Amino acid sequence: MKPRQKQFLYAGAALLIFVAWMFYAADGPQTTAVLAGTVRAATLLALGAMCGMIGERSGVVNIGIEGQFLMSAFVAFTIASMTGSLFLGTVAGVGMGLIMGWLLAAMAVGLKVDQIIAGTVLNIAALGLTSFFYDRSRSLGIGKYTNIDLGPLADLPLIGTVFFSRPPLTYLTMALLVLVHVALFRSVWGMRTRAIGEHPGAADTVGIDVLKLRYLNVTIAGGLAGLGGSYLALEAVGTFSRAMSGGRGFLALAVMIFGRRTPFGAYAAALFFGFTTALQNQFQLNNTFDIPPQFVGMLPFVVTIIVVAISGLMGSMRDPAALGQTYEKG
Amino acid sequence: MSRSILRTIAIPLAAVVFGLLIGVVLILSQNASPVTAYTALVVGGLGDADALLRTLQKATPLIFGGLAVAVAFKAGMFNIGGQGQLLVGAVFAAGVGFGIDGLPMVIHLPAALVAGAIAGAIWGGIAGALKATTGAHEVIVTIMLNFVAGNLTDWLSANPWKDNSGNNIVARTPLVEDSATIPTLGAVPVGFLLAVVVAVACWAVLERTTYGFEVRSVGHNRNAAQYSGIRVGWIMASTMAVAGMLAGLGGAVESLGVDGRFEAGVNVGLGFEGITIALLARANPLGVIPAALLVGLMEAGASRMQFKAGVAPELIDVIQALILFFVAAPIIIRWVLRMRDDNSEQLRLGAGWGKS
Numbered sequence A: 001m002k003p004r005q006k007q008f009l010y011a012g013a014a015l016l017i018f019v020a021w022m023f024y025a026a027d028g029p030q031t032t033a034v035l036a037g038t039v040r041a042a043t044l045l046a047l048g049a050m051c052g053m054i055g056e057r058s059g060v061v062n063i064g065i066e067g068q069f070l071m072s073a074f075v076a077f078t079i080a081s082m083t084g085s086l087f088l089g090t091v092a093g094v095g096m097g098l099i100m101g102w103l104l105a106a107m108a109v110g111l112k113v114d115q116i117i118a119g120t121v122l123n124i125a126a127l128g129l130t131s132f133f134y135d136r137s138r139s140l141g142i143g144k145y146t147n148i149d150l151g152p153l154a155d156l157p158l159i160g161t162v163f164f165s166r167p168p169l170t171y172l173t174m175a176l177l178v179l180v181h182v183a184l185f186r187s188v189w190g191m192r193t194r195a196i197g198e199h200p201g202a203a204d205t206v207g208i209d210v211l212k213l214r215y216l217n218v219t220i221a222g223g224l225a226g227l228g229g230s231y232l233a234l235e236a237v238g239t240f241s242r243a244m245s246g247g248r249g250f251l252a253l254a255v256m257i258f259g260r261r262t263p264f265g266a267y268a269a270a271l272f273f274g275f276t277t278a279l280q281n282q283f284q285l286n287n288t289f290d291i292p293p294q295f296v297g298m299l300p301f302v303v304t305i306i307v308v309a310i311s312g313l314m315g316s317m318r319d320p321a322a323l324g325q326t327y328e329k330g
Numbered sequence B: 001m002s003r004s005i006l007r008t009i010a011i012p013l014a015a016v017v018f019g020l021l022i023g024v025v026l027i028l029s030q031n032a033s034p035v036t037a038y039t040a041l042v043v044g045g046l047g048d049a050d051a052l053l054r055t056l057q058k059a060t061p062l063i064f065g066g067l068a069v070a071v072a073f074k075a076g077m078f079n080i081g082g083q084g085q086l087l088v089g090a091v092f093a094a095g096v097g098f099g100i101d102g103l104p105m106v107i108h109l110p111a112a113l114v115a116g117a118i119a120g121a122i123w124g125g126i127a128g129a130l131k132a133t134t135g136a137h138e139v140i141v142t143i144m145l146n147f148v149a150g151n152l153t154d155w156l157s158a159n160p161w162k163d164n165s166g167n168n169i170v171a172r173t174p175l176v177e178d179s180a181t182i183p184t185l186g187a188v189p190v191g192f193l194l195a196v197v198v199a200v201a202c203w204a205v206l207e208r209t210t211y212g213f214e215v216r217s218v219g220h221n222r223n224a225a226q227y228s229g230i231r232v233g234w235i236m237a238s239t240m241a242v243a244g245m246l247a248g249l250g251g252a253v254e255s256l257g258v259d260g261r262f263e264a265g266v267n268v269g270l271g272f273e274g275i276t277i278a279l280l281a282r283a284n285p286l287g288v289i290p291a292a293l294l295v296g297l298m299e300a301g302a303s304r305m306q307f308k309a310g311v312a313p314e315l316i317d318v319i320q321a322l323i324l325f326f327v328a329a330p331i332i333i334r335w336v337l338r339m340r341d342d343n344s345e346q347l348r349l350g351a352g353w354g355k356s
Helices: A003-026 A028-057 A065-083 A084-112 A113-131 A150-153 A159-163 A168-187 A186-196 A200-205 A210-237 A248-258 A263-285 A292-314 B002-029 B035-045 B049-074 B083-100 B104-135 B138-158 B190-208 B210-220 B224-225 B233-257 B270-279 B286-308 B315-328 B330-337
Strands: none
Touching: A003 A028, A003 A210, A028 A065, A028 A159, A028 A168, A028 A248, A065 A084, A065 A113, A065 A210, A065 A248, A084 A210, A113 B270, A113 B315, A150 A159, A150 A263, A159 B002, A159 B233, A168 A186, A168 A210, A168 A263, A168 B035, A168 B083, A168 B210, A186 A200, A186 A210, A186 B138, A200 A210, A210 A248, A210 B330, A248 A263, A248 A292, A248 B138, A263 A292, A292 B104, A292 B138, B002 B270, B002 B286, B002 B315, B002 B330, B035 B049, B049 B083, B049 B210, B049 B233, B049 B270, B049 B286, B083 B138, B083 B210, B083 B233, B083 B270, B083 B286, B104 B138, B138 B233, B190 B233, B190 B286, B210 B224, B210 B233, B224 B233, B233 B270, B270 B286, B286 B315
């Protein structure tokens, strides 16, 4: 990042904090509610975006995140309700995510199915399977994950409740953002991953097994989406319902592109998208503003279209060069 | 000739058989009888005039949705926005259908259909135009436009165009006028006939006209098309508009011929099924008709299957996904049937991801 861009970034962040503070001073409970809702909605998007990011950095498009969310949410919910353990449910959800990731890899990397079609197969299959096996009478008797206060940090005004009094999977997601950032940009694995996404031929020449690494990465990435599904069923909502992922797997893709396929960028984008969701909910709760909630609901999608179009015009967001292509060993 | 047709349909046909066979396992897992279930499925879709009408009604939006994907495929683009295009088509057709009265049918019905078609064309055209001018990927843009369409149509049917008769609290428009209602000829809905005519027209335009040739050239190799003087941007934008128009027409036929109004949430998912149809048809506009009839039949019979055999109707969705999987990965079918490898059978899209 250029110094100039950095200055803009810091100035923007300072402005945001100032505005948030003003609102907090004016109406504390409502501001806290909106910002907490923002973080809540951003967690799922961040997990989905990291899943998409690892795939795309290795050259594999994953539009099956929606299906991965849904399937994992279903498994996480079912196992948690059967065993009475949220932890086991979460583990099962992540496991299902890994299986879904492996399936995508098997189709897109192994069988060389067109990547976009492979993702679509996952989405349609997940919707069908979860609806077919959905048992309406099942419920989560134990309740969902509850907030954990991080000691004195949780007592801070404004950001205390928003960031430091959250349920466990939200903290885990924040830790994973750092981990994925370090792994992608500071480790050998990350360098190889980016290499097979940019120029698989060259990576192959220096001895990287392109297909094997793509298999591995797409599978691991599925685990992140699996955590997203568990988060959705066991922490955000506390139950499973048909098609509950509600398009957020697709939105995660937009978040990923918006955040330039970097974890922190994606989290910033996820917070923005989460903010519009939280705002929409708040508008529905109280009728202070006379804006129909549907129009607030459109906002993130319209913004995404504009951002994708503008970034295309400016050429500022370059995709990994080998994205979407199956690799044939020469 | 017949040999090549046989080769073309071998994979989709085998995919359907494989999908149904795995369906047997799922039915058994529910402690139900596969024979009873599949018999009920077929009787529910073909058994009498009512069943046939249901099948044709279910197949109609699938033909339009399948064409919307198939036509974009021909230009090398993936239109995943059939859902949004269908929704705007459905709501604007309903809007013209109930909003104007006193017109004769020969004017009112076409006007309502055209309103749906134009709305869909705009929705698809936005994605195509952005792709052509800025390189914004049509998959992202059409997905986003699906959500925008969902919100827009929710709002229209819950606020300005809401049905205020009686104590209605549902987000839906009033019933369309009789003069804008698509009639039924015996067991054959006129909307289905329209879909068949449109499918044949799509095939004729793509295979027999200069424009169709240019579309296919862009689909095969965008750079080569550019060098040979084809205006690639225009072709991409216009093809997406046509694709959107087709899905919009599908929505219009739903509103004017099946539901009689637009109701929020009723048409959800219809647009996505077009993807399955288009892949099953191997992106051939004529192949879309039998593919849609097959899936339409399964959907029409699903409730009878639930009633007679106690199998959840969502089984149909699973079977559709399996069929899609086998069509997309023909290598499995070839391995089982020991067919020879034929590279032309693989459908390719992803390589265009992110490239303008």
